[in-house]
Amino acid sequence: MADGNTPQPNPDTPSGVGATRVLIADDDHVNRLILKAILAKEGYAVEVAEDGREAVARFTEWQPDLVLMDVMMPVLDGYEATREIKALAGDAFVPVIFLTALSDEAALARCVAVGGDDFLTKPYSRVILKAKIDALERVRRLHVTLRQQRDELAGHQRRLLQEHQVAEKVLAKIVHSGSLDASQIKYLLSPMAIFNGDMLLAARKPSGGLHVMLGDFTGHGLSAAIGTVPVADIFYGMTDKGFSIGDILATINDKLRVILPTDVFFAAVLLELDANHSKLTIWNGGIPDVAIRRVDGRVEALPSDHLPLGVIENEQLDRAVRVVEVEAGDRIVAFSDGFIEAHNPEGEMFGLERLVATLASEADPDSMFDGLLRTLGDFVGEGALGDDLSLVEITCDPAWALARSSEAPRAFRPRAPMRWSISIELVPDTLRSVDPLPLVMHLLMDLQGLQEHREQLYAVLMELFSNALDHGLLGLDSALKQTPEGFVRYYELRKQRLAELDHGRVRISLDHEPDGRGGSLRFTVVDDGPGFDHSRVFAPLEENVSFFGRGIPLLKSICEHLEYTGDGNQVEAVYRWGDNEAGADSATHD
């Protein structure tokens, strides 16, 4: 070593070790010798080429880290050789230093234009050559580092994207396993909605009613999407068991209070349509107004009354719902705030008023959904529609509710019929705070495995219990429900009287006996209210389906036996099941 400067082994060379490789391209034999000597002394590995064509060939096979390029060479000159070498290098940075005796600026400029990084003039100075090579080496190493980091980042990004796609599929399965494909529900939900924390769920109740929930978590991305999992679980599980939306929203609120940070919450609207599709119950916390387009074309907008879920403790949670009468043909429309906030190029927002006007202006209710989307699209103009638009339209259609569920019955077999009985007695405090129906149903399913009969059993239980409570204890007259004002009044009165109730009880008893083919289940519901004259009420109402909910005629079609006794405050119904299910056979209702 002439002056003790040994270049470090170059880990970037193809072999991974060894000195920095320099290719010398010069047609002059003496020049080649001089340069080779200088470089070899400095510890570089050196190869030579006699012309441009050979330079390109040596470059390809030997892959030098740096090239010293003469300009004037036969076969292929330095400019062209440099062009080709730079192209071959591609992504990598291989510096080219031109060797030139030329001093005219145009020629020097051309060196740089074809890709040259520096030039060296004769006479060749060892010091200057080394300095230039070192400087370019620094740049080259920096370049290598940057490329490595870029490739690493790209790899991370690819992996993240893959994980996202898998997560999205899993979330979609968990969250969208409900009844959104029912014929009476139209909806718009962006495919990326789940990563915006937007959700739209629908599920049937065992009684035939429908629950729909439209919700919106604050934030974006996975942190917003995560909350959808427990919420969906609660929604589907409790709806399936027959719980009402009040219980469901309280459970969700409780859960979210525990798991979400203070600044994350869940705006949601819960809708419940009863089996007749005559009564709509709404609880709205933080979602824009729910619109109802009536059969006569009027549009009502019902605003949000509550704070979003996950904000306040359950003790402070207001479960008060709005109850609205609806009828066949009415359309219920709910949407996320992305709809209202969509704006046109001038910055104007679509707004609630415009949305309501659009719904009202559509003469054909069947076109209302598409018409609304079209109007929004026209309004937004060239701007893209955001991916946070959620929209659902539900058509009230009692026929849908009465039709048997098309889902295949779950693979439960009734247990061997046994003899058992249960009785539950409810006093005013309990009646105010607990919904006994899902609990009793749960017992029924667990004790005797009657899942296949769930819908009918729930209908019977609900009918008998509602009559006992509403009519027997609270003294409400169902005739009140015949007019729209009376309808609202009925539920106001119910709420008020239940709050004031200070005595009275309802007892629900179930007695089950095997009967040879299957079993016979006797429901007995007793209330100690003043009772009613069932003989007066019974006969004329056989044609009137809507008196007690779906009414006595329905019970008579489901049950083998139905009898009011006492002062009308005691009722007994018998349901038979088994291989020959006589009671459930008549699928037609009066």
Place this chain on the structure above:
Amino acid sequence: MAPWGVPGDRHKGRFMPLTIQRSDDDRVVTITISGRFDFDLHQEFRQAFEHAEDEEASYVIDLAQAEYMDSSALGMLLLLRERAGGDRADISIVNCSPAINKILTISNFHKLFKVA
């Protein structure tokens, strides 16, 4: 001119998105927001109350210059409320534009904050 921007570059166009003023007796803290009240203000907003020594202080959020508010802003308000005493917090949101008022109304935040 530095080619790679200066600190605070992301608030290009709005000089001070959030300012804090304390009353003479230190009992009232006024936070004035200008421009977009969204997630970008998260850091500064937190600092506004994180170092509050007096947990009995009342807060006034002045939105006269605010042109937009989203749900992350609502979330920030909830954080402030928690820090300022939860149910005992005294927080007023004033000078709301109709658009911002609408957002507060839909979320029923007037049940937790004084809104004007």
